[in-house]
Amino acid sequence: xxxxxxxxxxxxxxxxxxxxxxxxxxxxxxxxxxxxxxxxxxxxxxxxxxxxxxxxxxxxxxxxxxxxxxxxxxxxxxxxxxxxxxxxxxxxxxxxxxxxxxxxxxxxxxxxxxxxxxxxxxxxxxxxxxxxxxxxxxxxxxxxxxxxxxxxxxxxxxxxxxxxxxxxxxxxxxxxxxxxxxxxxxxxxxxxxxxxxxxxxxxxxxxxxxxxxxxxxxxxxxxxxxxxxxxxxxxxxxxxxxxxxxxxxxxxxxxxxxxxxxxxxxxxxxxxxxxxxxxxxxxxxxxxxxxxxxxxx
Numbered sequence: 001x002x003x004x005x006x007x008x009x010x011x012x013x014x015x016x017x018x019x020x021x022x023x024x025x026x027x028x029x030x031x032x033x034x035x036x037x038x039x040x041x042x043x044x045x046x047x048x049x050x051x052x053x054x055x056x057x058x059x060x061x062x063x064x065x066x067x068x069x070x071x072x073x074x075x076x077x078x079x080x081x082x083x084x085x086x087x088x089x090x091x092x093x094x095x096x097x098x099x100x101x102x103x104x105x106x107x108x109x110x111x112x113x114x115x116x117x118x119x120x121x122x123x124x125x126x127x128x129x130x131x132x133x134x135x136x137x138x139x140x141x142x143x144x145x146x147x148x149x150x151x152x153x154x155x156x157x158x159x160x161x162x163x164x165x166x167x168x169x170x171x172x173x174x175x176x177x178x179x180x181x182x183x184x185x186x187x188x189x190x191x192x193x194x195x196x197x198x199x200x201x202x203x204x205x206x207x208x209x210x211x212x213x214x215x216x217x218x219x220x221x222x223x224x225x226x227x228x229x230x231x232x233x234x235x236x237x238x239x240x241x242x243x244x245x246x247x248x249x250x251x252x253x254x255x256x257x258x259x260x261x262x263x264x265x266x267x268x269x270x271x272x273x274x275x276x277x278x279x280x281x282x283x284x285x286x287x288x289x290x291x292x293x294x295x296x297x
Contacts, residue, residue, distance in 0.1 A: 080125070
């Protein structure tokens, strides 16, 4: 699927069965939940998907399952970054062969890299595939912030680097990407609570783990902005913000899963070493889920 990505992308959670294995049946249903909610794409094996706690074989299985379940309805973005260049290339080539539309590549996140080492890694991975690549700027985990001028240089140099997911939580940086380098790269903001601000600023879209919880509500906000209905977008954002804020204030992956569970769609708990939320936080999030407004038809 050759597309220009835009809009709301769900960073899919990965459901695990009680025995710890990937729950493929529930994963397929979770894909349908987002697609039926109107999202513009889904992401397999992102941070919300707990890729770092999976084996390479499990990551391949998740990508294959998501691509198969989507069945061409929306683009599939596969996160294929790894601790070594070799593994990232292998995962990227597999995802391309499995039918992913775009690859999202995070830099290695254990051994601290220099900027030059990071750029060498990104060039090597992008050069090993033919489909579009999304840079995944996650400085909190990688220790390296891909600054706008560096991103612009890479996008001009490497033809298939076409997108960036910026998870720096820095809207000033995102603004520079959008306005100064929008001719060479499309910016997705990956900090859920900045959704309204990012889309209003002109980002190509947002990638949100909370879209597992409230896909239709976030899509409705995007559509309101696209239609020029700013007052409606603000009102709908205000209605979902208490839940958004509660999820962002808690450990994110356990909070997303707790919130999805509270909607009546059981996705289980995170894979250890992550632990479920404490009972008080779970109860607070569940209460906010109960008050979540229905999306506009």
